[in-house]
Amino acid sequence: MASKLTPRGTDYSKWYNELVAQADLAQHSDVKGCMVIKPYGFAIWERMQSVLDGMFKETGHVNAYFPLFIPKSYLSKEAAHVEGFAKECAVVTHYRLMNDPNGNGVVVDPSAKLEEELVVRPTSETIIWNTYKDWIQSYRDLPLLINQWANVVRWEMRTRLFLRTAEFLWQEGHTAHETKEEAVEEARRMLDVYANFAEGWMAMPVVKGVKSVNERFAGAEDTYCIEAMMQDGKALQAGTSHFLGQNFARAFDVKFATRDGGQELVWATSWGVSTRLMGALIMTHSDDAGLVLPPKLAPxxxxxxxxxxxxxxxxxxxxxxxxxxxxxxxxxxxxxxxxxxxxxxxxxxxxxxxxxxxxxxxxxxxxxxxxxxxxxxxxxxxxxxxxxxxxxxxxxxLLAEIQDNLLARAAARTTETTSVVDTWDDFIAALDRGGFVSAHWDGTSETEDLIKKETKATIRCIPLDGDTTPGQCIRTGAPSAQRVLFARAY
RNA sequence: CGGGAUAUAGCGCAGCCCGGUAGCGCGCUUCGUUCGGGACGAAGAGGCCGCAGGUUCGAAUCCUGCUAUCCCGACCA
The missing domain is CATH 3.40.50.800 (Anticodon-binding domain)
Structure with a gap:
């Protein structure tokens, strides 16, 4: 407690880890990749939860709760979805322990094998859509606007407190709509909610955009996101809102009687933010003396x-x-x-x-x-x-002034570190300086992959209110419809 | 899953090379003096030295195996 933090300039990553520990926010648990969120850290998360929950309710959503366990077969019903999550799922195979015949504590009882394994939810689309199937009969049942606060598990190879843990807390909204337009509007509305929260409460400026195909959520037709720039020049995805089209409705056979008596698949969205926001908050404002909290979220x-x-x-x-x-x-x-x-x-x-x-x-x-x-x-x-x-x-x-100052300071930093470049050399140089890099891209996954391989930079988003002047791809020279934001990211 | 490192008191570490019954700082307890930017003194408490084997009269230290964690990569909110 009495020791000083490693300065950000010396080792940003070390500074972050020490800050999280010394400010009493969280600690590593004995379980790999899982953290204990300590009371002070949890108090900040509770503030976030309470504000967001209010915003969700204001926009017409209600809370519900779905199970932690998902039958394995559900996960595979949407092809892209299972493809995206299969590699990081924890699986329950047995339901009973027994005394070890050799006297060494308890062991898994081999006779208690589950007929169908249960996956610990990495996200809840499948179990929720399987339930929605029974809830939705008619256009009168729509829209269905539900959120849940939950924990999810993604078996990550490499974890960092708050930014990426094997288990994390989040909220996931899952909505069903009568028309495509309504669903898209919902996804955009929730993106705005997230952006308003980030800027109005976290004092963290964000760029609203849409993900490229490569970065899109597994099973979505469009993934909208808010992207924030951290003090070390790396970007952080702070929230996502997905337009799921009719993919999950098709996979789980969720149809409704239309106004003219027909049957149609419903249109869906899902959207979420997680305890990762804690990491974003820390890395946006804090300094070498420790944490800096915006008044509106300070416990x-x-x-x-x-x-x-x-x-x-x-x-x-x-x-x-x-x-x-x-x-x-x-x-x-x-x-x-x-x-x-x-x-x-x-x-x-x-x-x-x-x-x-x-x-x-x-x-x-x-x-x-x-x-x-x-x-x-x-x-x-x-x-x-x-x-x-x-x-x-x-x-x-003074509190109001501090809140404003933090946002202004972070916004100035984000603006100052954003580069607009038109040549490959400038692009590389800008990436090495850190910050967002606004550049033209030919729109293909191949080029995106190539750039990622060569520079470790990804397309953070295609900004919604970006510069739509056409140009030439930074890498291939092929025609580009608009500039996109690149960055190295967490 | 590759590379590197670590595992000794609540936390941070030394001791290991060269085997001899465990130590330092912070924290903790008690008492006293202090108090405008992380006080000082005195006296205490606290350890299956990650786990399992092996070598040895004797292992924190040497050997073998295992496990876990951290950091750097590849993968991801």
């Missing part, structure tokens, strides 16, 4: 720290801070008064900086005498002394 927006000598002074100052804390709470601000006498104020300052608390208020004897309070903001590390009278209004506007 603690303001921490109050007393500075004192002796018990009498402590009592006096804590009482004054308590009164301020109550006023802040009454104004709807999440506060913590840290009157723990076993830790010194200097230790607390460092600790709350590490944990990214946006605003720190400290009061010592001089403040008490002079009617002031020390206000320190985490984003710029600036400190000032302000009158304790009217502190609530001051803090409110």
């Amino acid at each position: 603690i927006e303001v921490v109050l720290v007393p500075i004192y000598k002796g018990e009498d002074q402590m009592a006096e100052i804590v009482a004054a801070l308590k009164s301020i804390a109550d006023d802040l709470k009454a104004a709807g601000i999440r506060v913590k008064l840290d009157d723990d006498d076993t830790k010194r104020s200097g230790w607390k300052f460092a600790e709350y900086e590490l944990k990214g608390v946006p605003v720190r208020l400290a009061m010592g004897p001089r403040d008490l005498a002079g009617g002031t309070i020390e206000v320190a903001r985490r984003d710029t590390k600036e400190k000032s002394y302000v009158p304790s009278e009217g502190i609530v209004a001051h803090v409110q506007s």
Whole structure:
């Protein structure tokens, strides 16, 4: 806890791992690739969940819950889908343990083999569409707008806390619609929800776009995404929203009676964001002193720290801070008064900086005498002394300013690191500098693969509001309809 | 799945080459002094040295096998 973080400039990856551990966000568990999300980290995720859940409900969705286990046969009903996920599925084959005849604890009971293996869901399209089949009879049952909060398992070769873990928490929306247009509109609507959340709450600028065929979700007709740029110049896919066409309806035979009495396959979407957003949040704002949280998602927006000598002074100052804390709470601000006498104020300052608390208020004897309070903001590390009278209004506007500043700072960085290039040499140079690279591409998977192989860069997305001036492919010189965004990515 | 490394107290590590009954820092407990940026002193508690074999009078240390984790790649939200 007392050790300093490796600076970002020295080893970004190391900095990230140390930050996650030291800020008490998560730790590795004894199970490979799986993490324990610690209370402070989970509190941030709970804030994200609660805000997103509200946004989903505002857009007409309801929550439900589907099983963790999926019969193996379901997974293979949609060809592209199983192709995409088969390599990373955990499979349950037995349902009972027994005492080891040799006395070494318990072993799998070989007589308890399942007739059909169960796959631990890597995503829930199949089990959900198999259920929707029974729920949807008529156009009157549509649209069906359901979300679930769940854990999923993808047996990844290589994992990183929050960014890629074998088990992760997420939400997955699964909707059914009467027409293609409605489904596309839904997928786009949820993409907007994600983008609004990213920018409005996480203070993380994102580019909205559509994935190339190579990067598309297994079983989708179109994958929309939000892409964010991290401080080290690598891109991170922060959320996806898929237009699934009629693929799953066809695979699970989900038909509805149309308004004119016919039978038609329903149109589908699915969309999700995961605990990966925690990684995005960390890598967007944090610095060498630790985590930096946007006020809107901080479990603690303001921490109050007393500075004192002796018990009498402590009592006096804590009482004054308590009164301020109550006023802040009454104004709807999440506060913590840290009157723990076993830790010194200097230790607390460092600790709350590490944990990214946006605003720190400290009061010592001089403040008490002079009617002031020390206000320190985490984003710029600036400190000032302000009158304790009217502190609530001051803090409110400061929190808003910090929220805005974080977004502006991240947006400036994203813009500054984005390159627009027209030659292969410039393209390589831009990739090496880091950031998004806006360039022309001939639209073929072959060229995309080639570029990936040669540069490790992928097409992050074809921006929805991008530059649609035609040009020539950066690699092949073939005609290109519009610029796309390349980057090296997580 | 390839390459590299590691496994010793809650955490971070030393000890291993050269075998002799386990040590340091942080943290933890108690007491005292401190307190405007990670305090100081004193006294304590805490370890099947990853697991299983082998060599030896004796293994954290040498040998064999296994397991797990981390990092770097290929694959992915």
